[in-house]
Amino acid sequence: MSLRTDSPLVDPDVIARVLAKGRSTGAEFSEIYVEDKRSTSAGLDDGKVEQVTSGRDRGAGIRVIAGDTTGFAHTSDLSERGLLAAAEAAAAAAKQGDGGVHTIALQPVFRHPVNTIVQFPDTVAKARKVELLQRADAAARGVHGAIVQVSAGYGDSIKQILIANSDGIFSADEQVRTLMRVSVIANGDAGMQTGYNSLGHTIGFEVFDEIDVEELAIRAAQQAITKLQARPAPSGAMQVVIKQGSGGVLFHEACGHGLEADLVGKGSSVYRGKMGELVASPLVTVIDDGTMAGEWGAIGVDDEGHASQKNTLIENGILTDYMWDYIRARKEGRKQSGNGRRQSYADLPMVRMTNTFVTNGSENPDDIIRATDHGVYVAKLGGGQVDTASGDFVFGMVEAYLIENGEITEPLREGNLIGNGPQVLKDIDLMGNDFAMGGPGTCGKDGQGVPVGDGCPTLRVKSMTIGGTAA
Amino acid sequence: MSATVDDLQAIADRVVAQAGAGEQIEAYVSRGGETAIRIYEGELEHFVSAQSEGVGIRVIKNGRTGFAYAGTLDPAAIAEVLADARDNVSFGTPDEFAGLAIPDGVAQIPQKFWDEELAHYPTDKKIALTKELEKLTLGIDDRVRVDEANYDDGWGEVAVATTTGIRESGRGNSCYVSVSTLADDEEETQTGFGFSVGDSPKDFNLRKAAREASERATRLLGAIKPPSKRTTVVLDPYVTSQFISILSSTLNGENAAKGRSFFAERMGDQVADPRFTLVDDPTNPLAYTATDIDGEGLAARRNVLIENGVLKKFVHSSYSARRLGTVSTGNATRGGFAGSPGVGCLAMQLVPGTHTQEELIASIDDGVLIQMVSGLHSGVNPISGDFSTGASGMLISNGTVGAPVREFTIASTLQRMLLDIVAIGGDVDWLPSRAHGMSLVIRDVTMSGT
Known part of the structure; x- marks a missing residue:
């Protein structure tokens, strides 16, 4: 992402002294992560713009590694005194050996140029942001008289980060994010149903030149209206067709987390020891790509200062690599993969996904539906959850339909689907040619949330368990 | 709350005192810290020690609400937060029900939220008890590995003041330990967890946490x-x-x-x-x-x-x-x-x-x-x-x-x-x-x- 200023958040001479202080108790590695984030959000609910919020989060996290021990301290005081105190605390936490004097020469690091920001959100009047919400509200309510409630949210943030470490890395990035979401409630004879739609990109306010806010809101409203007629979802195992886009969540849960090297290293992943083996249908190629321009998980550098990368994890069904951060890569004597991320300066980095997706196959998506006798078509996925050790995972279907004799028929009420990651990957028997990315996601791990993207073409799993109530 | 936090209350009071005519202001000021210890295979994997602080200011005028916050108590930043919150007011839709709480005369029921023993509990003992938790968990069943054993504690101080007469402050601290487990049987692995909570580490029941973590994982094998x-x-x-x-x-x-x-x-x-x-x-x-x-x-x-x-x-x-x-x-x-x-x-x-x-x-x-x-x-x-x-x-x-x-x-x-x-x-x-x-x-x- 483009940097508007060359002046670093903290003076490089101060950084060098802070890094040296971090190693003063004998640790072999010290790192500073500085963040200055300004955000604006606005919420509309019940027809009213309830509140505009301005936020400022600024601080630094100091990480010191001695052997297998990590010490970490963070502070909102960016003065040299504040940073040295944090470095001393982190060093004490990782204390080992006699210490000594270390001099560190900092070298700028290549930053992957993700995309150019045309209109930085802090240069846009708040009134224009609020207006988007009002347009969304009006559009959603205009869809149908059964729409009884609309809530819409807008958010943007500009996060400047600086990362330097005792290996000499010195890198900076400016991460811009723009987000909008619409939630709708429709009321019918069988009770209330909900619709939801969102967009999020790592670009500026120019995103609204291309994306129609009304269209976003109308889709959410239509989803709620359609579900008013929904029947209970079936119960039990059947064929499942997953629509392009949000279906990428399936891979985030079925294999994404299990391919994070920290979980693999501790033996809490079903994919441990499977490198080079066939772990999925040959139709499946899974990529994690932090360089994907404009996508929600795109980053110029990761939160350890390493340039983002495009990494192939599974190629034609064969496991080709895990995702790596500094600690795990160092342990294995290999390169990082640009997957060391953290929620904020107050958090330790760990292995995280960026934009995770499955590449195109050859089938026409309509043919996939036509080839399915009896199953469920999941048009929009919600979140999911995985137990990486057993591989069991769930994901929610927020918009789904029955497939009968090759045709999409009745809408279904919400529920979870459950499966076992390695089994589901092998059970993918049709892969579409209509790849798309889904909406913005927040991935939670060990208490930290980071922005991620997911995507896939329309595909079919020959058997998965639908968690509904209908026989 | 059970104790007053004078300096935070003073900051909140100073913000509220700047209210203009027809303006309601609420200032919420807090400060806190945490310790996080993780043990893996008998060694300290990480030790996190950190503090944070911040202020959130809500301004209501003519039924419109604005809000801003910053993760610092620097006076210049607080002034900027108040200015931002005031600026944000103009974008809200007037709402006749908008407003701050007004003291309602309901008495607080005193409770104890602060534990002196926890506040002074030595770091090496926190590390030692986390190692003990890992060891106890490993000692129950040969099929069980420990994914991680954690000790976490935190403390917080807060003060809130409003132009409507709310003026409250207090502090609290708490701690817990947790352990997550993996149980293996040939190709299969299942997971479990256990935890224990207390006012201070002396309340922990490490044996119970270890037993539950071990049993949760092994119960699911097969x-x-x-x-x-x-x-x-x-x-x-x-x-x-x-x-x-x-x-x-x-x-x-x-x-x-x-x-x-x-x-x-x-x-x-x-x-x-x-x-x-x-x-x-x-x-x-x-x-x-x-x-x-x-x-x-x-x-x-x-x-x-x-x-x-x-x-x-x-x-x-x-x-x-x-x-x-x-x-x-x-x-x-x-x-x-x-x-x-x-x-x-x-x-x-x-x-x-x-x-x-x-x-x-x-x-x-x-x-x-x-x-x-x-x-x-x-x-x-x-x-x-x-x-x-x-x-x-x-x-x-x-x-x-x-x-x-x-x-x-x-x-x-x-x-x-x-x-x-x-x-x-x-x-x-x-x-x-x-x-x-x-x-x-x-x-x-x-x-x-x-």
């Missing part, structure tokens, strides 16, 4: 995917706590006012089995989320929400109460300085029954004991009431616990589940959650497997 059918479920106390927590949003007065709760038009109706009485009581010191004030600075209080299955009350902040022409129940919630107040239950508790889990199971011919659920955020919709979660546990047949099962879902609707409650256990567990737990028996739930 688990199969069960056939689909309708059955009776026994929710473990930990799962019941999660189930009860979901009801918070349906009992939220703001959601009721905005037509976002399926209970909105049901006041006085029989919405649950007559055995079901649900209270929200943050004044109960046994509750993990006990508090003496709510997020707006009003006294926390005991509220009976569902009594013998009849819907009696929604919880309210001052805003939602004004909208529905009632009074605050002391249920404003707040996610720290970066958030403005919302509404929610603070410490949910079911009136317990008398039976143990074993006795409840003994009365069931055919059912399943649910030990874990997953995907509560993705498969449960508190607005429509649709309920579907991933689950694992043990089959029950002829009154005894049998084979372990996994990779299935349980589904119904929240509305039906409340009416389908068959029994409530007496095995109350004060979990680190906003709802306590006990065994809960619900009939006619769909189990989806093969």
Whole structure:
């Protein structure tokens, strides 16, 4: 992402002294992560713009590694005194050996140029942001008289980060994010149903030149209206067709987390020891790509200062690599993969996904539906959850339909689907040619949330368990 | 709260004193710290020691609300936050019900939130007890590995002041240990966890945490995917706590006012089995989320929400109460300085029954004991009431616990589940959650497997 200023958040001479202080108790590695984030959000609910919020989060996290021990301290005081105190605390936490004097020469690091920001959100009047919400509200309510409630949210943030470490890395990035979401409630004879739609990109306010806010809101409203007629979802195992886009969540849960090297290293992943083996249908190629321009998980550098990368994890069904951060890569004597991320300066980095997706196959998506006798078509996925050790995972279907004799028929009420990651990957028997990315996601791990993207073409799993109530 | 935090209160007071004519201001100032220790294979994997602070300012003028926050108490930054909040006011839609809480004369019930022993507990002993937890967990069953053993503590100080006369401050601290486990059997691995909470580390029951973490993982070894059918479920106390927590949003007065709760038009109706009485009581010191004030600075209080299955009350902040022409129940919630107040239950508790889990199971011919659920955020919709979660546990047949099962879902609707409650256990567990737990028996739930 483009940097508007060359002046670093903290003076490089101060950084060098802070890094040296971090190693003063004998640790072999010290790192500073500085963040200055300004955000604006606005919420509309019940027809009213309830509140505009301005936020400022600024601080630094100091990480010191001695052997297998990590010490970490963070502070909102960016003065040299504040940073040295944090470095001393982190060093004490990782204390080992006699210490000594270390001099560190900092070298700028290549930053992957993700995309150019045309209109930085802090240069846009708040009134224009609020207006988007009002347009969304009006559009959603205009869809149908059964729409009884609309809530819409807008958010943007500009996060400047600086990362330097005792290996000499010195890198900076400016991460811009723009987000909008619409939630709708429709009321019918069988009770209330909900619709939801969102967009999020790592670009500026120019995103609204291309994306129609009304269209976003109308889709959410239509989803709620359609579900008013929904029947209970079936119960039990059947064929499942997953629509392009949000279906990428399936891979985030079925294999994404299990391919994070920290979980693999501790033996809490079903994919441990499977490198080079066939772990999925040959139709499946899974990529994690932090360089994907404009996508929600795109980053110029990761939160350890390493340039983002495009990494192939599974190629034609064969496991080709895990995702790596500094600690795990160092342990294995290999390169990082640009997957060391953290929620904020107050958090330790760990292995995280960026934009995770499955590449195109050859089938026409309509043919996939036509080839399915009896199953469920999941048009929009919600979140999911995985137990990486057993591989069991769930994901929610927020918009789904029955497939009968090759045709999409009745809408279904919400529920979870459950499966076992390695089994589901092998059970993918049709892969579409209509790849798309889904909406913005927040991935939670060990208490930290980071922005991620997911995507896939329309595909079919020959058997998965639908968690509904209908026989 | 139990103690005053003079310097934070002074900062809040100074912000509020700057209010102009016709302007309501609320300042929420907080400071906190944490220690996080993780042990892996007998060694310290990480040690986190950190402090943070910040201020959130809400300004209301002519029915319009603006908010801003910053993660610092630097005076220049606070001035900028106030200016931002004032600027944001102009973009809000006028709302006749907008406004800050006004002192209502309800007395706070004193509780103890600060533990001196924890505040001075030495770091090396925290590390030692975490190592002990890992060792105890490993000593129970050869098939069990420890994924991580953790010690976490935190302290916080907060002050709030408003132009309407709210002026409250206090501090609190707490700690817990947790351990997560992996149990292996040939190609199969299952996971478990255990934890212990206390005012200070002297309250920890490390042996119990270790035993539960080991048993949770090993119990599931050899688990199969069960056939689909309708059955009776026994929710473990930990799962019941999660189930009860979901009801918070349906009992939220703001959601009721905005037509976002399926209970909105049901006041006085029989919405649950007559055995079901649900209270929200943050004044109960046994509750993990006990508090003496709510997020707006009003006294926390005991509220009976569902009594013998009849819907009696929604919880309210001052805003939602004004909208529905009632009074605050002391249920404003707040996610720290970066958030403005919302509404929610603070410490949910079911009136317990008398039976143990074993006795409840003994009365069931055919059912399943649910030990874990997953995907509560993705498969449960508190607005429509649709309920579907991933689950694992043990089959029950002829009154005894049998084979372990996994990779299935349980589904119904929240509305039906409340009416389908068959029994409530007496095995109350004060979990680190906003709802306590006990065994809960619900009939006619769909189990989806093969």
